[in-house]
Amino acid sequence: MAQTFPDHFLWGGATAANQLEGAYLEDGKGWSTADTALYMGKDARKTMSLGDKMTKDRVLQAMEDQSGHYPKRHGIDFYHRYEEDIALMAEMGFKTFRLSISWPRIFPNGDDVQPNEAGLAFYDRVFDTCLKYGIEPLVTISHYEFPLQLALKKNGWLSRDTIDYFVHYAETLFERYKDKVKYWLTFNEINIIGMTGYLSGGILADGIEHMLEAQYQAGHHQFVASALVVQKCHEIIPNAQIGCMLARMEAYPETCNPKDVLASVNADEMNFFYTDVQIRGEYPSYMQKFFAEHAIEIKFEPQDKDILKQGTVDFLSFSYYMSMVVGESQQEETNGNLFGSKVNPYLQASDWGWQIDPIGLRTTMKKMYQRYNVPLFIVENGLGAEDVVTDDQKIHDFYRIDYLRSHIEQIALAIEEGVEIMGYTPWGCIDLVSASTSEMSKRYGFIYVDLDDDGEGTLERLRKDSFYWYQKVIATNGADLS
Template identity: 30%
Template sequence: MGTTILADGLEKKRKIEEEWSSIYLSLTRPDFPPHFTFGVATSAFQVEGAWNEDGKGSSIWDSFAHVPGNICDGSNADVAVDKYHRYKEDIELIAKLGFKAYRFSISWSRIFPDGFGTEINLEGIRHYNNFINALIENDIQPYVTLYHWDLPLNLLNSMGGWLNEQIVKYFAIYAETCFSNFGDRVKNWITINEPLQTAVNGYCTGVYAPGKCGNSSSEMYLVAHHQLLAHAEAVSIYKNKYKDKQGGEIGLVVDCEWSEALSDSIEDRNAATRRLDFQLGWYLDPIYYGDYPETMREKLGDSLPHFSERDKELLNNSIDFVGLNHYTTRFVRHAKTDLEDNDFYRVQEADRIAEWEGGEMIGEKAASSWLYIVPWGLRKVLNYICTRYNNPPVYVTENGMDDEDDSTSPFHERLDNKLRVSYYKGYLAAVHQAIKDGCDVRGYFAWSLMDNFEWHLGYTKRFGLIYVDYRNGLTRHLKSSAYWFLRFLKDEQGKNGKLD
């Protein structure tokens, strides 16, 4: 039996590599649709700093990062990379590189310091108005995320945050305030970024704020449920009151690591499908099909909340586009108990594996332990979304890789990140192929514009196209990957910037 499985695995490896080698083409910018959006992305907490300036209230991540032991290098994001004060410089760099879109998030507690919406912080409104105006002046379209994990701390302390269904009302108040103040210029809205990460890492593993760990596993599913309801309520407000007048679109960002069945056995294929249900299906099935995936219902029973008829009505097709954050791929095989010791993975009965059956790694490894470079996985997940959800418009809202922070190597070596260039070449080729397959992919955002505070990893990992010198005044320096994008995006005739 073991020999047969190994043979199947090696044959799968041969087929995938043979197919991928045939599509890794020399692409140029003109090979993508004329109106295809190329952008870069950041989030407020990771880059803004100014954590308690100009009337801003504390967020759960401000509190979490200030607790010793929560951030691996003992750092915090009080200053981060100081985008709050240096945004004009950073916008000039975006324009210089040739990107026409910038995905960023608004800090909820900078708009409403208490989270409830009782008193608007006019300094926060002023800042984002100035920021959005500066983008447009530089011919860069804003793609605005309303919630990228930084919940106002007062909402957690006073009412339990995402565990309390009342948060849906407060998120709706915050969302409408943003629509009314910024929607005349913002035409692309995202309600919530990666709700899975808030639910699982915030309420199961505890490595993200608010750091809940070891509690009832039902909490993470309740948090996810309330995020979906908050999304639907905000979309309803936008579509009923603002969309016709402002002419924008609104979507949700989900994250998905592609799950490739380790073998062609029914057990492994079913395990890979279950894994996808617990990633994409958890959030997209209620929107497109009215309920959580059947596999989740079977595995979780009463731990999984139910939708009312009103909930289903609001959720029904409540997105103009799907935002997909994708970084890496794993093989999956059926297993009664998962090797990872937490409820979220164990219940899926799916082992996640980073090796081919012959022992070779699935792809070259980036700095983070979870991130392997597997471009063909992005093509597969885009096709999966296309097939399962009737080909909705999709933006790849995050895609990138990290390096270790290394202050000992020569400075020019830290800027010459050849592996990141290779990463982007491969993954952009995968996007191009998915478009050829018939997927309605409309844009691609590189993560990230610049090195920044990488959540519980602090400043130990660098995802940026732009190097931020943390030890010398936060000066910005273009990496080789930034120069590669500059050549690629400004090549309108297809003569330079090839992906070969």
């Protein structure tokens, strides 16, 4: 492939604190919602635990449970092994490393006045290690975990008070790391709060009669918080860039039936609602009908419209794993897609039922860039699979290489077509705990971690075949994908 990617293109990989750090109550860290996530097991792969509704009683039971298996409490022990892991990323040639900061590691209860110095110092060490190797940290401020005490006291993002706590948290990060971090994201996959209402939103189901309205109200509070944080970032770190983050699935009409085509347009609108607010700075008119049809009334404060308009993001980052099909037929849906989707007969699927569609990535990049005209950043993309370690300690993950190659080829074509793309950070660059089912067997990484679903293993790190392949891709700036 001829030289296509710009010289400043940010190649790297992506992770989340709650899925790899471990040390869940170490050095003053408080409880997070992710710390209550039980291992779901292989039987739960098709049901997706992210959408589970939690109650106060269930939370308290999980906190008291010392015999259950809660993999996110231990992760892959990145907290103690970050130097080794970042050194491996540097060996691959990473230009950037996407990671998140655990809010309760900085403010154990979420609403503390003073931060936990041990937590701040940990991320100082992580960022210093990255910068030693010339790796730019790309930091997500909130990624699928929330201070548990704020969930119990305030019902999370349902309370407007949470906006102030979040702004205080983010401002603390900006002041502390202003000389170390220049790429930031506010909320991970903000558009699926309907699935992660407890995990990322701290919303408990107790006493909520209209859960859909509650989720959109919590989302509104996150919009306002994001806008305020964007303004704080620009004030404190003038040379920084701060973006939003969307879970993106391209939605195809099942047929050329106009009703199916309209269904795909409607699916796009529900997906783009979140980026419309964060990039354009206002609620789109098409949501008025949706809110009316579902008896949803969002409580706005008088200043909210100005806040949203003044706090628009600098770039749009997104995850992309699959596309989906929508239409009026009664065709059976796929089992594994993150959102319900009809089977696309033109696509193959992963072992988890996720339909693999690299051309869909190019389609969605072109569509988003034309809609918003802001830089794009692909901050999650990858293939979850069950890797096998051979007797000589090798992992021949040709299927992952094939997946990534086909997607990178489409990114290159989109760049040639004029789409501005900042970088590419495949998900789970090192094996980590699954967000949905807390499995280890669903592996995404270039680096294998010796840990099984039961939490047994040496935690030894091994380089997969994809490690060396991605090393070559980065070294040639995407010119050699063989």
